[in-house]
Amino acid sequence: MTVSHGFELISEQTITEYKTLARFYRHKKTRAELLSLSNDDDNKVFGITFRTPPTNSTGVAHILEHSVLCGSRKYPVKEPFVELLKGSLNTFLNAFTYPDKTCYPVASQSLQDFYNLIDVYLDAVFYPRITPFIFQQEGWHFELEKKASPLIYKGVVFNEMKGAYSSPENVLAEYSLQSLFPDNPYGFDSGGDPKQIPNLTFEQFEAFHRAYYHPSNARIYFYGDDDPEERLKFLNESLKDFDPMEVNSTIPLQSPFDRPRRIIRSFIVGDEDRDKPKKGMFTLNWVLAESEDVQTNFTLHIIEYILLGMPASPLRKALIDSGLGEDVAGEGLGTELRQIYFSTGLKGIEMEEPRYGNLGNPGPERDRSSNHRSCAEHHRIPFTRKQYWALSAGSFPDAAITDYLAL
Numbered sequence: 001m002t003v004s005h006g007f008e009l010i011s012e013q014t015i016t017e018y019k020t021l022a023r024f025y026r027h028k029k030t031r032a033e034l035l036s037l038s039n040d041d042d043n044k045v046f047g048i049t050f051r052t053p054p055t056n057s058t059g060v061a062h063i064l065e066h067s068v069l070c071g072s073r074k075y076p077v078k079e080p081f082v083e084l085l086k087g088s089l090n091t092f093l094n095a096f097t098y099p100d101k102t103c104y105p106v107a108s109q110s111l112q113d114f115y116n117l118i119d120v121y122l123d124a125v126f127y128p129r130i131t132p133f134i135f136q137q138e139g140w141h142f143e144l145e146k147k148a149s150p151l152i153y154k155g156v157v158f159n160e161m162k163g164a165y166s167s168p169e170n171v172l173a174e175y176s177l178q179s180l181f182p183d184n185p186y187g188f189d190s191g192g193d194p195k196q197i198p199n200l201t202f203e204q205f206e207a208f209h210r211a212y213y214h215p216s217n218a219r220i221y222f223y224g225d226d227d228p229e230e231r232l233k234f235l236n237e238s239l240k241d242f243d244p245m246e247v248n249s250t251i252p253l254q255s256p257f258d259r260p261r262r263i264i265r266s267f268i269v270g271d272e273d274r275d276k277p278k279k280g281m282f283t284l285n286w287v288l289a290e291s292e293d294v295q296t297n298f299t300l301h302i303i304e305y306i307l308l309g310m311p312a313s314p315l316r317k318a319l320i321d322s323g324l325g326e327d328v329a330g331e332g333l334g335t336e337l338r339q340i341y342f343s344t345g346l347k348g349i350e351m352e353e354p355r356y357g358n359l360g361n362p363g364p365e366r367d368r369s370s371n372h373r374s375c376a377e378h379h380r381i382p383f384t385r386k387q388y389w390a391l392s393a394g395s396f397p398d399a400a401i402t403d404y405l406a407l
């Protein structure tokens with residue numbers, strides 16, 4: 001077994017299409033995984049990702065993503081992320097919270113700048129200065145604007161998610177995904193539901209960092225024309241002080257439903273939309289294969305493109321031509337999570353009787369009625385099985401179904 005700078009080489013492969021040599025390593029001491037891609041591209045990329053499965057919708061993973069970029073042991077400045085944005089030669093610099101992982105990617109064409117960026121990011125994720133103050137600033141806190149005013153919630157992520165939850169399409173996408181995975185972490189909003197964010201404590205926040213931001217739970221990659229040996233040497237310096245840790249962050253598979261499920265939820269409308277005709281949205285959603293099955297993944301992408309990708313695509317056309325809604329809704333194919341899912345439907349659906357009321361069966365049971373968001377005014381109308389069939393042009397797949405109708 002080849003070992004270099006604390007990393008053992010597990011496998012090696014040439015990717016001819018990209019003129020790239022791919023080497024997969026494991027850090028001997030901590031078990032951190034490294035994918036090292038070497039080619040002649042001078043736009044060098046580095047990324048470190050941790051699995052961060054949530055157990056609720058308090059947005060802990062998202063708040064942590066913001067907070068680790070607010071100063072660290074070696075870089076104790078207020079906003080290193082902002083300093084790097086303005087002061088470095090980066091060609092890419094960001095961080096992302098997914099429903100199951102948090103990623104920190106950087107890129108630069110300058111070698112020195114590239115390693116500076118990596119150094120700041122590694123110090124940020126492993127040694128962040130997460131204080132109660134930063135938690136309150138990035139997560140949530142009370143604010144009193146005037147002595148006589150009521151206390152209100154504020155916080156960077158709290159405000160960001162309030163914005164996200166005021167977009168009906170965004171809420172539709174979130175609920176569609178959650179409805180497909182009621183038994184695993186995808187059933188929660190890793191970004192944070194503004195109603196749940198204030199339930200998060202500083203202790204839970206700190207514990208989340210301790211549990212998941214560890215080399216034993218890290219996947220790291222390098223890409224570009226920089227020296228591949230130097231990558232190992234540099235990383236080993238950052239990782240060697242950690243002891244290995246048992247991290248249970250695996251995402252369990254969602255078992256198939258024994259029958260389709262229908263869920264109705266409401267969303268908030270602004271004052272200016274109150275007097276407009278009542279409109280709703282719905283999606284049909286399916287859980288498909290595991291995303292690591294490359295061939296199926298690729299095949300599903302082609303099928304999605306054929307079905308929805310062009311104006312004349314048959315499913316897109318059938319949805320639009322049905323006249324039941326104003327435009328296509330839903331995210332289409334999602335392949336970034338452990339299980340692939342497909343979500344499509346219509347928005348701008350007329351909510352008035354009798355157009356949908358005379359199509360047949362009684363409405364869906366309200367599986368999640370306790371979770372309905374309260375809103376100033378809402379209106380729900382059931383879709384029937386007949387309508388779903390009409391819209392999906394086929395029979396039910398034996399996975400899951402969600403509809404989403406509201407004012």
Ligand SMILES: [Zn+2]
Pocket residue numbers: 062066157160
């Ligand atoms: Zn954010």
